[in-house]
Amino acid sequence: MSKVIACIDGSQVAMDVCDAAAWASLKMRAPLDLLHVLDKDEYPKADKQSDLSGNIGLGSREHLLEELTELDARRSKLALEHGKLMLEDARQRVEADGAEAVTTHQRHGSLLETLQEAQQDMRLLVMGRQGEAHDNQAHSLGSHLENVVRAMDKPIMVVVPGFKAPSRFMFAYDGSKTAQKALDKLAQSPLLKGLECHLVMVADEDDKHLSDLNSAEDRLKAAGYQVKATLKQGDVQPVLSAYQQQQGIDLLVMGAYGHSRIRQFLVGSNTAKMVRLSDVSMLLLR
């Protein structure tokens, strides 16, 4: 059975992630799995007394192995304990939110690998925009987010602090292949049914764009959404942000990373900009 998987860590946004995941699991009637990944590279580095004596004596190699194993064991045990507590907190939070069929689990390894393995029975991934390491930087992107989004082919909900159950969402549409796929997904998904839909396209006002917009609007209407379609001009990110504030949008939906990393490096990526600067949570559709 495919599940909603929520990535839990010790960051401030974790509780918002719980809320969002509980909301999504209720809407989609899917079981919820709270996941905490123990990534060795992310633990606080142990304060090993640095030994620069540069000599090796009787059984140095064996002693060193023992010493390093001991250090790692202590670190891992702490992290394991800590993770269990976090998962327990998260479980209480989602159960208070009304979610049913909640499971929790911990895995060793890197976040990306773990999620790739879990992808098969994943329906929606919920994660915070930034983890513990970036807690105090308002608009920075967590180190994992882009890698994860690019590696997944499942929808991903990126949660920012202050999540509340959304009542109207904005779908950023540009007529591209990625957006078209996102549109299909949106039409089929039960997640956002019943919410007010704002279909926004940022492009020059010409016949092609208007017809694109109209067909998208029809598609969504046919799927049972209440749609308000708009065509706006200007730079993508500021226009969308302004619209979001004016209309009191509380969830942003878009296709993500339609272009390669090389293109992104050269001309920049709208997805990256939106994800970094958005004030509301986002649903990224691959």
Added chain:
Amino acid sequence: MFQNWRNDWFSNVRGDLLAGTVVALALIPEAIAFSIIAGVDPKVGLYASFCIAVIIAFTGGRPGMISAATGAMALLMVTLVKEHGLEYLLAATLLTGVLQIGAGYFKLGDLMRFVSRSVVTGFVNALAILIFMAQLPELTNVTWHVYAMTAAGLGIIYLFPLLPRIGKVIPSPLVTIILMTLVAMALQLDIRTVGDMGELPDTLPIFLWPDVPLNFETLAIIFPYSIGLAVVGLLESMMTATIIDDLTDTGSDKNRECKGQGIANIGAGLFGGMAGCAMIGQSVINVKSGGRGRLSTFVAGLFLIVMVVFLDDWIKQIPMAALVAVMIMVSIGTFSWDSLRDMKKHPLSTNVVMVSTVVVVVATHNLAIGVFVGVLLASLFFANKVGHFLIIKSEANEQETERSYRIVGQVFFASSDKFTAAFDFKEALDKVTIDLSQAHFWDITSVTALDKVVIKFRREGTEVELIGMNEASATIVDRFGVHDKPEEVEKILAGH
């Protein structure tokens, strides 16, 4: 990809810089000592250590591992240098690199799985003994001063780290070398110094093509040496990589390491250095000092050449006795002392493999031959053990006119005699049934043995029926289990 790259290089900058420096200080005496073992000027080993460390930092498959000029390789080139000179050594170094790159592309790194743990231990112990033995010429026919200085050096190396505070901050081998040099200079002792051993570098290495005729004769001279160097270099590098993997609980790319070693050796050969490989002792020192990333290896190489070029007047004054003390430390640290203690616990066959590897290496001064013998012995012991997994049961019918044999287990070259001997040809029977459905025939020897059994029975006038021959012989196919899915293998092995 970019993230990996950054992680390999810059995830541990402070630790890598400090550890790289410590390793560079320890590399200088070793590089000089190994050049002397090989019979070339110290600069050949120092240039090699610089080139190999810097290149392998980029091309290697095991971040945090230190490669440079090594004793294992130096021992293999002694006769080449003696008979043909330095230029042929450089050419052999280039060829070694090419062979190692080839090994990387043919994924020979995977062959390491055939080298058992006891062979690895034997290799390491043999290496330690060879390094120690290479110091003996410096300790024979010398005045008492040399013995006193070596003993004092060892004392400083092992006691200095016990001092509070500074003990763990200043590398004790460095303290030994500085103090011994000062003492020798102050007392104006007439003992051998590094300067007596040959030329030291005074510039950065320069590019030069080895001055040898490019013909078949040259190839015939260098090829045997290059093969040995390539094999030993890869063996020691793979073993060291495994040790570092264990110590740091991270993985490494063995085939990339093979190619990396090859490129590094080509680089060394083109800049006037001798062939080298990964160093067990130095890599352990690196990890112990906090080095983890590629930066540590890079810093070690770079710092080494900078110090050597600027301090060459001082390095000349280092007494050989101080170097000998450092090298004795290296050999003590490389030796696996636990293996001696474990000999009581381990089975005899394991100990025989380990000890034979050591004995063969010490006798031939060639680690490749030792490993070959070790692997061969280990395989034979294994074949012998698995050969015991063969049970043959039989029962006759009531009139004792028919008998059925049931074979369970592994039939191959080592157990086919046992297989043949289990049949009683003297018994007068009308019919014999041989049930093979729970046996596995691994090679042609076993099939031949079965044929013999059938023929013998028929000659006695007994009719023979075989059951389950097809299933039993499914394992003979050479590519058995290579492409089949695990379920399929399981089906065949689980008694059809």
